[in-house]
Amino acid sequence: MKAPPGASSKAWATRLFLFSQLTLQPTMTSIADKYPKYYKKTNGLQAIDVYAVHQLFDIQDPSGCIQHASKKLLLSGVRTGGKSAFDDIKEARDTLTRWLELNSPT
Structure with a gap:
């Protein structure tokens, strides 16, 4: 982007850099914080099976169809x-x- 009339190129470049740093800062809110129902704590587990996923997300279905x-x-x-x-789906x-x-x- 070209500096406006009367502004030095160096000063303009500095302003652009500072502006980019302000606008490109990552947000402090994580995706997990933003959508907490989609994330569950696994308390340090290294592996988890499909049945534990159902339990973590509290799937309640007496018929068992959803599970x-x-x-x-x-x-x-x-x-x-x-x-x-294809057959499984x-x-x-x-x-x-x-x-x-x-x-x-x-």
Whole structure:
């Protein structure tokens, strides 16, 4: 950016630098602080399984459909059953459809 008339190039460059430092400072609020429902403390665990994720996020579903669908999505195509990701995702969809049927207001 060119310095305005009457301003020295060095002074203008200094102002631009200082302005960029003010505007490019990272915010002090972390994403976890901004969206706390999406983040859970794991208390230093090095590994966590899908069942612990369900417990941390307090998934309450007596039918088990939501947990089953979540497991299928989180582990699609990598479980020992030999199903493809496509098949696992299709099963997750079918399970969620069943949950909707069980929980339909009418």
